[in-house]
Amino acid sequence: MRRTWIGLLGLMLVAACGGDGGGESITGDNLTVNMFDNRFEYDEIRIPEGGTVNFVGAGRNPHNAVAADGSWSTEEVFGSLEQLEGDEAQLVFDTAGEYVFFCTFHGNAEGDAMAGTLIVEAPVE
Numbered sequence: 001m002r003r004t005w006i007g008l009l010g011l012m013l014v015a016a017c018g019g020d021g022g023g024e025s026i027t028g029d030n031l032t033v034n035m036f037d038n039r040f041e042y043d044e045i046r047i048p049e050g051g052t053v054n055f056v057g058a059g060r061n062p063h064n065a066v067a068a069d070g071s072w073s074t075e076e077v078f079g080s081l082e083q084l085e086g087d088e089a090q091l092v093f094d095t096a097g098e099y100v101f102f103c104t105f106h107g108n109a110e111g112d113a114m115a116g117t118l119i120v121e122a123p124v125e
Contacts, residue, residue, distance in 0.1 A: 034058035043116045054090040057083040068100040068109035096122035
């Protein structure tokens with residue numbers, strides 16, 4: 001009986017601690033997404049066509065955000081792939097679609113590690 005309680009307590013502790021902040025999502029027209037050490041603040045970002053996302057360095061390590069298909073990158077507006085704490089890169093997304101994005105330092109184009117999904121939604125007619 002004691003082992004059962006200890007096992008249940010362990011499961012509750014794991015659930016309460018969560019993981020690395022994964023699974024978070026945000027929706028809006030003009031969003032800010034912090035790039036913490038080795039993770040994005042949100043795993044899923046939803047914006048309408050013409051919406052903006054401001055990627056902000058919020059950790060001690062350099063970060064960036066790059067579309068897996070090569071269609072966009074924070075480098076285009078920031079001028080460097082290395083965004084440090086406080087550095088900002090605001091991108092405007094005019095084309096509807098679903099984009100896997102990642103940090104070239106801490107993730108990969110397959111969506112592993114420091115990665116997420118950006119969903120740009122077409123207007124409802």
